[in-house]
Amino acid sequence: MATAALAVLLPDRLIFGTVPLSDIYYFLAMAGAALCLLRWVRTEGRAPLLLGCLLILVAQTVRYEAVFFGLVIGGVLTWMLLVERRLTLGTYLAAGAILGAFPVLWVINSWLWYGSLENLGITGQQYVAVYGHDYARAFRDLPLVQFLRSLAFNPLLLLGLGLMLRLAIADAPLRRWAWMLWLPLPLISAVTFATLSITQAASWRQASLWVLLLLPFQAQALVSIAAWLRRFRWRRWAVPALVVLALGPSLARDARIIRGGMINWQTGEPRVEREIGLHLRAELQRLGEGHVLVDSQASLDFLDVLTGTSVPERVVLSADAPPLEVALYLPMAGLYRERQDEQMIARYLTDQFSLAAGGDAQAFRQRDIRFVLVRAPEFVAGLDASPLVARERQFPGWTLYRVRPEALQVAAGAER
Incomplete structure (x- = not known):
């Protein structure tokens, strides 16, 4: 119950429990894998190990970080097979096949689809295109740094971290479990820094898994402290104060994030993209036909407009390319101009509908x-x-224009 109470207001869970992003499946699969691995280190049974590996495979299909968990677990299994001789060869091969299946598939698919493995470094390419080789900025967004920042926002997480370390020191199976789940954090951070593969959209989410894994330990520590405080005469207000200290920082951070999401960082004014989307949806429903052309060159805010309409199939981008493709490649606009990549410039950065010249009637x-x-x-x-x-x-x-029907009729006559 204490863990659930902590999770209710935790920003890392709350955001991905409400925003339609696939990360929630990563968290769910990894939490399930953590439980299975805990069962395995206690019993050394084959079934919980393979089920945990299967859940990590599912997590790998959502976020690449799960691959590093597979690497660490593979190292532990290799040690158990060759040094401790506590693992059968069949179990080792089965676990390895499960953990390596998706990474191998991803590499083969990238090679067959693109003819090279360059696509595997797209995140680093985006970062360099926008910020150059700014390692200082990259350091601030590393998963390990983001995790430490989470501790600063919620200091009582340190109680959970301390309890986990104390239990791991005294309990060999739990110590092995902790190694498998926490060694990937510095490993991922090191690889991310070396390759500049910094996630530009909500980079803090990379550290969210470890915050979630600490919640049961934090809850246990808080329950123990609350039981100790009840021995004193001021217990009536001590326990409520502890609850406020445990939940208050998360609640304050939630409020800050919500306010930040409502304000446009560039203009300092409230975000209106959803309002615009709803307005466009109402206008399109009234007409019963037609499309809206949205400027997709200035920023990625067009995605919020598109989502707000609830009818993305009736939205045309000024780049005249699929929205997800524009969102993926537009951040590298400066790199395309620097390299004079005519193909990419024509697709994403050219005024396809001659808007700067007043619009192309025939294209409209x-x-x-x-x-x-x-x-x-x-x-x-x-x-x-x-x-x-x-x-x-x-x-x-933003500025909204209505296309004059008579102008389209003139364009139709010119075509005939």
């Missing part, structure tokens, strides 16, 4: 564009002077 008609939403200043200037559209509404940071 072919894609059945009824509304245009832009934020780039050159697009706003071009459309304001264009007879093809009329300014419909102004949002903070």
